[in-house]
Amino acid sequence: MGLQALFFYIFAFIAIASAFMVIWSKNPVHSVLFLILVFFNAAGLFLLLGAEFLAMILLVVYVGAVAVLFLFVVMMLDIDFTELRAGVLEYAPIGALIGLILAAELIVVVGGSMISPEIAKTVAMPIPAITERTNTAALGDVLYTNYVYFFEIAALVLLVAMIGAIVLTLKHRTTVKRQNIANQVARNPKTAVEVISVKPGQGL
Numbered sequence: 001m002g003l004q005a006l007f008f009y010i011f012a013f014i015a016i017a018s019a020f021m022v023i024w025s026k027n028p029v030h031s032v033l034f035l036i037l038v039f040f041n042a043a044g045l046f047l048l049l050g051a052e053f054l055a056m057i058l059l060v061v062y063v064g065a066v067a068v069l070f071l072f073v074v075m076m077l078d079i080d081f082t083e084l085r086a087g088v089l090e091y092a093p094i095g096a097l098i099g100l101i102l103a104a105e106l107i108v109v110v111g112g113s114m115i116s117p118e119i120a121k122t123v124a125m126p127i128p129a130i131t132e133r134t135n136t137a138a139l140g141d142v143l144y145t146n147y148v149y150f151f152e153i154a155a156l157v158l159l160v161a162m163i164g165a166i167v168l169t170l171k172h173r174t175t176v177k178r179q180n181i182a183n184q185v186a187r188n189p190k191t192a193v194e195v196i197s198v199k200p201g202q203g204l
Contacts, residue, residue, distance in 0.1 A: 008048055015041035032071045039063045053136040 018041065021034040039062050046055035133141075143151055 004048060008045065011041045011044040015045070028074045029071065032067060032074060036063055036067045039067060051135050053139055
């Protein structure tokens, strides 16, 4: 067994064990921490495959943003998880159906590659050798040439979703004083300064 195969089995075993702990852990904070461990081991598997860009993106985006956000939300919000678990059995049939669909898709993909190994040779845009083009450069060539319109559409959808989330969660409070930039810019000295003639011996 080579060194690369050894690291593959180590990363894969820890990732699968951590994924099971995400499901079975009763403490939601522990579940998020196990999820972060899954991301780290998945990044290690990407590095073994030569996809260093995907490994760094997995760590920066998912671990550095999404998982940490989940962790802070779980720790800061006072959520009654006992009440949430009370209705788990009601959604068990739907969850089982979705699980079966995902399992069937995995079987079709993995089984198809095992039954017909020549499918891998029919790739429309094969990955160039690492000596000719780095993984990051090859991914950029495909993403910003063949799929540039899809990339722009995905970015637009994310932008609309972000603006929609801000609009839905924004609450205007009547008791809070807010700036009116238009009134501030359009004011003149007559409305901005008030000169009061105070008589001697009298206050304002």
